[in-house]
Amino acid sequence: MATQSRPLPVLFRPFKGGRVAKHILLIGFGLVMLYPLLWMISSSLKPEELIFREPGLWPSQITFKNYSEGWTALKHPFGYYLWNSAVVTALSVVANLAACSLAAYAFARLNFPLKSFWFAIMLGTIMLPQHVVIVPQYIMFSKLGLINTIWPLVMPKVLATDAFFVFLMVQFIRTLPRELDEAAEIDGAGYWRIFMRVVMPLCLPALATTAIFTFIWTWNDFLSQLLYLNNPDNFTVPVALRTFLDASSDSSWGPMFAMSIIALGPIFGFFLAGQKYLIRGVATTGLK
Amino acid sequence: MADTVAVKPRHAEAAPVRGGPRRTLRSRREARAAYLFLAPWFLGLLFITIGPIFASLYLSFTDYSLLQEAKWVGFDNYVTMFTGDPRFLASLKVTTVYVVVSVPLQLAFALGLALVLDRGLRGLTFYRSIFYLPSLLGGSVAIAILWRKVFGADGLVNAVLSIFGIQGPAWVGDPDTALGTLILLHVWTFGAPMIIFLAGLRQIPAGYYEAASVDGAGPLRRFRSITLPLLTPIIFFNLVLEVIKSFQSFTQAFIVSNGKGGPADSTLFYTLYLYLKGFKSYDMGYAAAMAWVLLLLIAGLTGVNFLASKYWVFYGDTK
Numbered sequence: 233m234a235t236q237s238r239p240l241p242v243l244f245r246p247f248k249g250g251r252v253a254k255h256i257l258l259i260g261f262g263l264v265m266l267y268p269l270l271w272m273i274s275s276s277l278k279p280e281e282l283i284f285r286e287p288g289l290w291p292s293q294i295t296f297k298n299y300s301e302g303w304t305a306l307k308h309p310f311g312y313y314l315w316n317s318a319v320v321t322a323l324s325v326v327a328n329l330a331a332c333s334l335a336a337y338a339f340a341r342l343n344f345p346l347k348s349f350w351f352a353i354m355l356g357t358i359m360l361p362q363h364v365v366i367v368p369q370y371i372m373f374s375k376l377g378l379i380n381t382i383w384p385l386v387m388p389k390v391l392a393t394d395a396f397f398v399f400l401m402v403q404f405i406r407t408l409p410r411e412l413d414e415a416a417e418i419d420g421a422g423y424w425r426i427f428m429r430v431v432m433p434l435c436l437p438a439l440a441t442t443a444i445f446t447f448i449w450t451w452n453d454f455l456s457q458l459l460y461l462n463n464p465d466n467f468t469v470p471v472a473l474r475t476f477l478d479a480s481s482d483s484s485w486g487p488m489f490a491m492s493i494i495a496l497g498p499i500f501g502f503f504l505a506g507q508k509y510l511i512r513g514v515a516t517t518g519l520k
Numbered sequence: 521m522a523d524t525v526a527v528k529p530r531h532a533e534a535a536p537v538r539g540g541p542r543r544t545l546r547s548r549r550e551a552r553a554a555y556l557f558l559a560p561w562f563l564g565l566l567f568i569t570i571g572p573i574f575a576s577l578y579l580s581f582t583d584y585s586l587l588q589e590a591k592w593v594g595f596d597n598y599v600t601m602f603t604g605d606p607r608f609l610a611s612l613k614v615t616t617v618y619v620v621v622s623v624p625l626q627l628a629f630a631l632g633l634a635l636v637l638d639r640g641l642r643g644l645t646f647y648r649s650i651f652y653l654p655s656l657l658g659g660s661v662a663i664a665i666l667w668r669k670v671f672g673a674d675g676l677v678n679a680v681l682s683i684f685g686i687q688g689p690a691w692v693g694d695p696d697t698a699l700g701t702l703i704l705l706h707v708w709t710f711g712a713p714m715i716i717f718l719a720g721l722r723q724i725p726a727g728y729y730e731a732a733s734v735d736g737a738g739p740l741r742r743f744r745s746i747t748l749p750l751l752t753p754i755i756f757f758n759l760v761l762e763v764i765k766s767f768q769s770f771t772q773a774f775i776v777s778n779g780k781g782g783p784a785d786s787t788l789f790y791t792l793y794l795y796l797k798g799f800k801s802y803d804m805g806y807a808a809a810m811a812w813v814l815l816l817l818i819a820g821l822t823g824v825n826f827l828a829s830k831y832w833v834f835y836g837d838t839k
Contacts, residue, residue, distance in 0.1 A: 255643070258636065262650040265708065269657075271676055272666050287679040335561040343547060344554035354561070357569045361768050361818055363791050364811045367798050368575035369568065371586065391564025398561070423553040452660040454771040455791075459799060470661040470771075477665070477778050485669055492662035503656055507649060510656075514712050515719035 276490040283485055299494075302487030306472055307464045310491055313472040317451060320382060320468055324389045324450040325443050331392035332442060333435065336401030337427050341413065358395045362455070370459060384460040385453075389446070397442045400513065404438035405431060441513035444506040448499050469495045573815075580809035585802040597809035608810070610785045611793040614699060615767060618789070622706035623762045627755065629710040634717035635747070648718070652711035663705075664775030668692055671701040692776050695786040702772050702787060713758040720754035721747070752833040760825050767818055770795070790814060 267289075275283045276298050278291045286292065303310045338344070339351055373384040392398060408431065416426045432439075454470045461471055473495055476488045503510065555562075565571070580597055582590035601608045633651055637644055657663050670676040671691035678688040691697045724747065732742050773781065773789040781788030781796070794814070798807025 251642075254636065254641070258647055261633075262647065265654060266650065268666055268670050268676065269654075271670070284674050284676075284679055287676055287683070331560045331564075334557045338554040338557035342550050342554035342557070344551035347554075350558070353565070353570070357565070359764060359818075359822070360569060360573070361764070361811075361814060363768060363770075363794055364576060364815045365569060365572035367579060367804050367808045367811060368572035370799070371575075371579075371804065372567070372572070374586065388564065388568045390560060391568055392561040393564040393568045423550070423557070427557070448656055452657075452771075454659075454661050454774070455795070458774075473661045473665060474775065477668075477775065488665060489669075492665050495662045496657055496660065499656055499660070500653075503649075503653060507645075511648065511652070511715055514652075514715045 272489050273493055276486065276493050278486070280484075280486040283489075298486035298490040301484075302491040302494075305484065305487050305491075306475060308467075310472070310494065313467050313469045314494070316466065317468040317470075320385050320457075321447055321450045323382065323386045325446045327386055327389035328392075328394055328397055328446045329439055329442060331390055332394060332397040333401055333432065333439065334427075335392045335398045336405055337431055339398070340402045340405035341410075341426075341431070342423065354395050354398055357393070358399060366455070366459065373460065379460055380463045380466050381460075385450075385456055394446070397446070400441060401435060401438045404435055408434050437509065437512070440506065441509040444502055444509050445513060447502055451499055576808040576811050579805050580812050582805040584805040584808075586804060587802075590805065593805070597806045598813070600806070601809065601813065607785060607788065607793060611781070611788045611790045614781075614786065614788050615790040618699060618703060618706070618769070619763055619766045622703040623759065623766055625703070626707045626710045626762060627713055627758055629707060630713035630758070631717050631751075631755070633710070634714045634721060635743075637714075638718060638721045648711075648715065651714055655709040655711035658705065658709035659771055661771060661775055664772045667701060667705050667772070668776050671697075693783060695784040698776070698783060698786045702769075702776060705772055706766060706769070713762060716758055717751070717754060720751055724750050749834045753835055756825070756829050756833045760822055763821055763825065764818055767814070767821075 270289050271287070274289045274291050277294050277296070278286065279293055279295050279297070282291070282293065306313075335354075339347070339354070369384070373379060376383075378384055388394070412430050412434070413426050416430050421429065452470065454474075457468050457471050458474070461467055464472075464475070467475070473488070473491060476484070476491070579590065581592060581594060583593050583596075584590040637647055641647070654663075672678075673690040673693055675691070677691065681688040689697050691701050728746050728750075729742055732746060737745065768791055769789055770791040773787045773792050774795075777783075777787045777792075779792075779796075781792050790810070791814075794807050794810045797803045797810060
């Protein structure tokens, strides 16, 4: 393995001024990439009739009318949908943390019959397309009378079906020194206590990665919320945003942009707060 | 496993012989604990993943609509798909074009930017965050809505084009360009594979480059003979992952076409058509059959990827 591989400016050895040119290019490219986002923010602050007349970023007139209009445009105030989304997301995060870490501890530390078989199955389910199982899942939840409840959205998390995170935590627990477990065992701790008192506290980085990704994925998730929530009283943010498209002709883009910004806000916040864990999570397991 | 025995003084004293009665008692206790820890996961396997896979296999041979009993129809659904349903074939074609065009483009951007960002560039973390952000937002409804408007007939792109006196097409409203806008959206989310590439680049020992430089290899030569071969496992990993992921894209096409896959089925993604069949026309047997074809397609493609990898992926001495 590489012990020290940097710093070494080889590939793009700087000719004079090369660094500066590179930075200018990178910033330019970054701006082009983020332009649509910035434009959406600026448009949400413009009066409706200016949005498409001004492709520039700086609004010549600033108004918060889009926000106040968008907030009340649907059946419920937008905060209602934000709350619904927050409930689904918070429960999903808690459930994922608990269920995935339980399974991961067993796979990483305990011996049991058929362990490698079950582990292979677990890895296999990581790649399983959601669409392959939605039809029977939908039938099951609808026979149980659980359509328009929170269960179809949270139950899969309670049952540790996000195998990605099980795998992430297995990999993490394997790097922890076993001596700690054994020391605790000598002190008379059972598996449960070792799990709770020794392994979990050391797993915080992996738990943080899991929590942040679960948050972002659940907050963004559209298909299952579209499937299972069809009563406007239960709508979450993605489904509510979608009804803007139905309800309005091309006239209400301002309010729609404003609410889209609000919908992206929490993700952006978590992105800023949890970057370290996000980047590490992606780099080690290839999550989104 | 030898060390697990060696470092347990208590058991070592009591039962010095491996496999003594205490040990089996202990391992039975351990197995029981393991299955308890795994209980939620087993239930999930039964009801949420493996169970439904087999249920959908059964359903795929039936005519079923939630309201009536399932009626066994043999291979009818599969036959209809490939012989009597032009929309299915259209969705297959749309998705294939989407995957084949957008994944290589996205990975090319990811690799290119990773190469530029590697090697101790100042502000690396800043740039990395900027380029990664779209990956997090890209799957959301809000961004799909934005895309619909950026590429609308009177949207941002056409507003910019009109400054130069160009009259752009309707983009999302035009069957020739609608899919292109979704491909662009996928390429826009190159940040995640870029981060994986960056992690891979960091594993390449600096000594290789030094040695090559001493031997007089220029930057291009070093890239071709060192970076690229040593990075092939990462490229392969990204390729497999992105193909699987992009095959399942749904939200973007749904929002941009307002749940219809139009114009003229040009954005009718496979998953969108599956959704329309299963949950709009309640043709659930057919949808289940589509799901199985999707599963086989993805498994087949991944298999082909793995087979082909023998010819271009280089696993040096690491593994």
